Amino acid sequence: MEESMENILEAGSQTYILDSAIAGTNMTLMATALGIGSCWIGAFEEKALRSILHIPENLKIIALITFGYEAGKASVVGKLLRVLFNKR
Ligand SMILES: Cc1cc2nc3c(=O)[nH]c(=O)nc-3n(C[C@H](O)[C@H](O)[C@H](O)COP(=O)(O)O)c2cc1C
Numbered sequence: 001m002e003e004s005m006e007n008i009l010e011a012g013s014q015t016y017i018l019d020s021a022i023a024g025t026n027m028t029l030m031a032t033a034l035g036i037g038s039c040w041i042g043a044f045e046e047k048a049l050r051s052i053l054h055i056p057e058n059l060k061i062i063a064l065i066t067f068g069y070e071a072g073k074a075s076v077v078g079k080l081l082r083v084l085f086n087k088r
Pocket of ligand 1: 041042043063
């Protein structure tokens with residue numbers, strides 16, 4: 001059975017999460033290239049966040065990404081060891 005145009009348009013209007021993830025991924029890749037650290041955060045208190053950052057109710061919050069310079073620069077080997085042994 002053919003899908004109705006309404007359903008197709010509805011599916012197309014739900015891509016904002018993917019769009020946001022693509023934008024966020026590009027931001028974190030560029031940040032890394034510039035030597036800036038980043039961290040995705042998907043678990044947050046929405047009410048508090050809206051209040052602190054003055055985000056109106058008509059805007060949907062998908063995720064947060066923090067950006068900043070690392071406190072200490074780890075070498076590539078140091079970073080690899082940290083990942084392998086799950087050390088901070
Ligand atoms: C979409 C997304 C949401 C995330 N949300 C959280 C979160 O709410 N809390 C958290 O501790 N880590 C979260 N993470 C994981 C961190 O962003 C980070 O990748 C993880 O702490 C590993 O960091 P590291 O590679 O520097 O060790 C999330 C990752 C992704 C991709």
